[in-house]
Amino acid sequence: MTSTLAAPGAAALPLHLVEEGGLTAISATLSAGQANWAAANGFTGALGQLCVLPGAEGHPSGALLGMGTEAKRRRGRFHVARAAAGLPEGDWAIATHMTPAEAEAAALGWNLAAYRFSRYKADKPQKARLVLPAGVDGARIDAIVAGECLTRDLINTPASDMGPEELEAAFLHLASEFGAEARVIRGDELLSENFPLIHAVGRASSRAPRLLDLRWGAEGPSLTLVGKGVCFDTGGLDIKPASSMGLMKKDMGGAAAVLGLARMIMALRLRLRLRVLVPAVENAVGGNAFRPQDVLHSRKGLTVEVNNTDAEGRLVLADALALADADRPDLLISMATLTGAARVAVGPDLAPFYCDDDRVADALAEAGQAVSDPLWRMPFWDPYEPLIEPAIADLDNAPAGGMAGSITAALFLRRFVTETPRYVHFDIYGWQPTAAPARPKGGVGQGARAVLDALPGVLGL
Template identity: 55%
Template sequence: MTATLTAKTPAATPVETYTPKQWTARRSREKPAVTAWAAAQGFTAKPGQVLVLPDNRSGRAARVLAGIGETPDLWSWAAIAQALPEGEYRLADSKAGDDAALGWALAGYRFDRYRKPAAGKKGKPKLVWPAKANRARVIALYEAIVLARDLINTPAADMGPADLAEAARAAALIGGAQFNCIIGDELLEQNYPMVHAVGRASNRLPRLIDLVWGNPKHPKLTLVGKGVCFDTGGLNLKPSAGMLLMKKDMGGAAVVLGLATAIMAMKLPVRLRVLIAAVENSVSGNAMRPGDVLTSRKGLTVEIGNTDAEGRLVLADALAEADGEKPDWLIDCATLTGAARVAVGPDLPALYSNDDAMAQSLLEAGRAAADPLWHMPLYKPYREYIEGKVADISNSGDTPFAGSITAALFLNEFVEKTKSWAHLDMFAWMPRARPGRPFGAEATGLRAMFTAIEKRYAGRRR
């Protein structure tokens, strides 16, 4: 954070932002030399476009003109930051606040754990903190997003169930939370049989991570994350192309862990609980088989129609535990289905909920935070698609239709007492680079959820 945001300095170059329409009106009031220079450089105030105006005497930058959209969000500011050379800048826009600061900071994000430092590497442009930015909030969100991205980007060899648990332990220590972890055969002893069944084939033991923070008198907020640290598909083995990105199959866990750090850092008035089922879905002699029947924590029997539909199994046990406390809000996040990506693409998490008011709160927060979600139907008639042949329910449908919906309906079976539950089926990955969002991991939905939680429990309007 200190690399891209800085204290006020007299040397900072002012950055003036204009929409194309505003720039057209402004040109007539500029000096001829400025308008000529802008025309020569093709500057039209297209969003993300920048023009550095030099000081004729010193040769240094005197002003920066930057293009911005009609409704700028943090990615607009990230585009400006990414286009600027190294230096110190301040925003002339007096209304700029959290979005400007956070977007500028995220423009500097790189995952370079496995790279040698580049010789002559370009320095990052630094921004003087905008006067209206809530520094604590911006830092909390920035660090939450970076944590989630770094965890997802890390290869599975270095991010197994134990490594994910250590990341959660570190977050708990920093935030002052209680931390507990149920490991290996202890999962059977404490009745998390489906978490155990999915993870038992790996030599890296499965575990249930449990983090608790906050005043017990405050409203209960529980976050559940799918932490499949690598997914081979099990005995229903994925093809090589399908396995290539499976280090990111713990993306839901990474997002809820990052979200939890922001909640703790901002001391939101909730009693927070985070449950992460951390496993590796591997192949060995004791791997679960198609046709097996598992008994879940809730007591429902589950027929294994496909061992590659493992995420919903580990989530089901965690959701059953969460549901027992009847939290005020219960949210689970998972990189659950390819069907959701076919339906809404990589940017939009598919949102399911048993509470329309909760769903609306999350949708509105997503729009406000430029982190959109898409509301999908929890269409109960499709429950027949996952009816078990020899058990209460099947973990995979008997039809190619509505794969994301049937996965959500499966999870809904394990949420009985909680009146407000939301499920986010997300991609957690950027397939192409954009300003502030390099190719690779993305904390999809994190800012939307934080904004909704903040508004509900802290009553803070952005």
């Protein structure tokens, strides 16, 4: 995606940010004709209201963007980006004082608003460009946006064009772009390399399961990212109804999120040693599909009773986490579109995360608020541990009862991380159900920008 941020120039037109009811207050900065035009067009400063001001010979001379009240702004984010699609082509400079955080959010939101998923259908590009506000690092903004756009593209691509093989291709392209080392373990090699859970989940598909492994960076603290790459989830033999299967192209949203985050880290050349692990599978129905009541063996040595083949994400993550854990990274993060229970608890806009380290958790929560990437901490609640312990195996992949589904899934994953002190698990949704400023309907990254912002403090970069 081409950046829609511009360097300062004399031709830039002013964009005034106006609080609700604040037209009179800024009238001194406008000509009499402009003020009269705004009043005649009913401009009040309501949130999102846009008024393009006329100039000589009918050309625009500036614009007003309504910012509403503080209470209304708290209900959303990236409000300046509301103007991006409505302004005429050209360079626009914000003419209202902003704090450094507000200026960065404005630039980020404007650039994110330019995203279009046009692989199958042409879409009109965003023509208005925003002059980079003073003090904002444009290269950093572009790197973050490029990572987010990668995440969105991967999620938005249907499974017909984004199966395990295509996800592998995207993974290898990213590794090549930044000179990272990459390894892929495919098909029955998963058994000889001791990844039995990944193989069990993906073996029924005509598209072979695989584990993708990327390493980048030679010095600094170590960070490992693990992303769930279920490219389509039928539910397996416990097949989903059509109403639940409709969005399952996004079940590789965790993989998309960690790849987007990895791209940000490598583009910004953070001083750390990065590893990215993605178990890429399709959970399909076939004669060799794993079954309810099967007991599966894991890389960790723990056995798992399958009580629902639709709870497959935690299985593929388990083997990948066991591999990651053996390295004892300084920080281990998993991201997955794992449970519907998380959506019931916090809805699609918040990314719930689990972490036993209060310092890490506080840093993530603060970063999420600072960069408009909202998170919500959930508990690794030890009293629920018995719920994931069935009678005939070490673990149950789908405890009965239907309560605390996101927590029990997180507890299941934690059983495979025994050597790494700092582990964070994100149970993301990865989908924007309705369009919002800087976030069109469709695939969306969650948690990546918050993690990126928190890394310097957490890892001492």
